[in-house]
Amino acid sequence: MLLILAPIIFAVVAYLAWRNRAVRGCRWREDRSGDKGALRMYRCAACGAEAFTASKGPPQNCKKGLGGASL
Numbered sequence: 001m002l003l004i005l006a007p008i009i010f011a012v013v014a015y016l017a018w019r020n021r022a023v024r025g026c027r028w029r030e031d032r033s034g035d036k037g038a039l040r041m042y043r044c045a046a047c048g049a050e051a052f053t054a055s056k057g058p059p060q061n062c063k064k065g066l067g068g069a070s071l
């Protein structure tokens with residue numbers, strides 16, 4: 001029984017790890033050339049998404065999934 005469950009558990013763990021990486025894996029780079037007034041532009045080096053923030057630091061989440069295939 002354990003031999004049957006092991007690959008399934010491994011697949012689930014791998015999927016969760018992959019999904020977390022997809023969400024949190026964004027590497028935001030500040031792009032000063034895209035700034036709009038007080039808004040700072042960040043570009044994700046991982047997925048190419050662009051985001052603007054008025055607060056300090058890069059965006060919290062990847063924007064790639066917004067308005068994507070999930071809708």
Ligand SMILES: [Zn+2]
Pocket residue numbers: 025026027044045046047048049062063064
């Ligand atoms: Zn991203």
